Amino acid sequence: MIRRWVAGRERRLRPGARTVIGIALLALLLLGAVFAPILASHPPDRLFDAVMAAPGTDGHVLGTDSVGRDVTARLLHGARVSLSVGVGATAIAAVVGFVVGGVAGYAGGAVDRLLMVVVEVFLSFPAVLLAIALVAFMGPGLRSVIIALAAVGWTDFARLVRGDLLVLREREFVASARAAGAGRVRIILRHLLPHLAGPIIVLSSFGLASAILSEAALSFLGLGVSPPTSSWGSMLADGRTFMRVAPHLTWIPGLAITLAVLGFHLVGDALRDFSDPRTRR
């Protein structure tokens, strides 16, 4: 009996190959970002004489870039930019989306319709184009990029929270909480939020993936963080100019972006399957 229960649990918890790959990629990304100054044997801004050195030359494991900076160091420090932009933008998007979706889903009626028009308006713009326009008018920099990506990402959270709330608010435990005298805010935060936590965490993982992709695109176009700071997107823009003579400057940052985004996609899939076994196939 117990053995069968454990076996059932185990099957439920046994991660698939994709999940293992995803977790490994994210662990690598996190370790690289946190320990960047220790792991990198050179500071990211130091100029060496060897310009565009191939990987493996003179102790530069991944070579040097077009002005002679250590690619490994810039890659590790770039992980910090990607991760902080991703986390910052997604956190703001989740909070804004939660508040807007919460108000729409709980209030219903005209308020709901108005807020859904607002969501629809934001969804009418291709994400990258809206982000470009916002950064163009706010001026480049880390703060602008985070705000722009949050402005692009909050609608998914709002729609998720609204949709779930419309179903949840009809449930009996909400009626009983209301009968017990609980106020609206208390019902949303204490009774409804726990039900929403799972889907929000899952969506955050996918949100991080697209925020990192968009940050890379903005930096690639020269609209991201300001030049001395290293970012994977701007490394790629630099490498593009010297694609013929130093292809490693194109390969390396692009691969880093892809693997980081892949990690968040795979972990997002795993979290979704775990929190909602019905979607598992």
Place this chain on the structure above:
Amino acid sequence: MTLFALRRLLWAVPVLLGVSILVFTIARVIPGDPVLIATGLERADPKILAETAQRLGLDRPLWVQYADYLGDLVRGDLGHSLRHRRPVSALILGRLPATLELATAAFLLAIAAGIPLGVVAAVRRGTGFEHAAILGAVGGMSVPAFWLGLLLILLFSLQLGWLPATARGGSLPGAFAALLTGGGLSPLWRSLSHLLLPALALAAPTTGLMVRMTRSSMLDVLGEDYILAARARGLSERTIVYRHALKNALVPVVTIAGLFLGRLLGGAVVLETVFAWPGIGRMAVLAVRSRDYAVIAGTALMVAVGFVVINAAVDLVYAWLDPRVRYD
């Protein structure tokens, strides 16, 4: 149907108004000094600035400015480009065909690759093929299209020298017209050879999404009772999959075709820069560099309006095809 169509079109009105308010807000309210934006200057004599503000009407209340802006929009006036010294609307219309050609080509490639792969992944459930297809699909969704574009240039243009790396080789419809009027195959080849690499790069993320959606929708349908009934009748697996399941499985995929188009247009913005493709995305990015703000705002507005209109049209066609939709 008429009632549904009217309601659907009416729903688009507040969304379009909202789009104009959002673009107005980004262009006129967010920047610290809209006068500097309007003149394209970084700083100037305060007296000149005050005069310019008065001349452009930027000293009036925001709602009056918005009403003016909306009036201009309704007349098709998106403002003037400082750099090109031409109306923004003319600039956009001149570059739109190139962008649409690229997005359409990528869309067709994504359908041609994504749907068959998704179907086979669902049919061969639990096999190595399915796992490989899913991992490949997630990989496709994770690769930045602009990096994939660079890699394609590196391989096919710089190393193998098979295909041109940049620019457009003339319009594809134009090349077809040339073929029909006896102009030979060379315009068509030139057009396609320039289009292939950017279209492939742009198609990758959408293909990944298409594989996953088709597979999951196909699995849903294959679990339906009528499929079981078809099996009980002894129909061949081939007939069941392709005649009974596939059509219904594609309904949800087709429904969000408009969404795919939006993603492709967004991806095209960055990709056009990589391939020097003369579309609206490259124009917008160049406009950011040259502080040509009217072009940035105008492009964002036009693309969003186009998206709203296309989505409304898709909904109408869908409701016409499937009467059940109208009662939702």
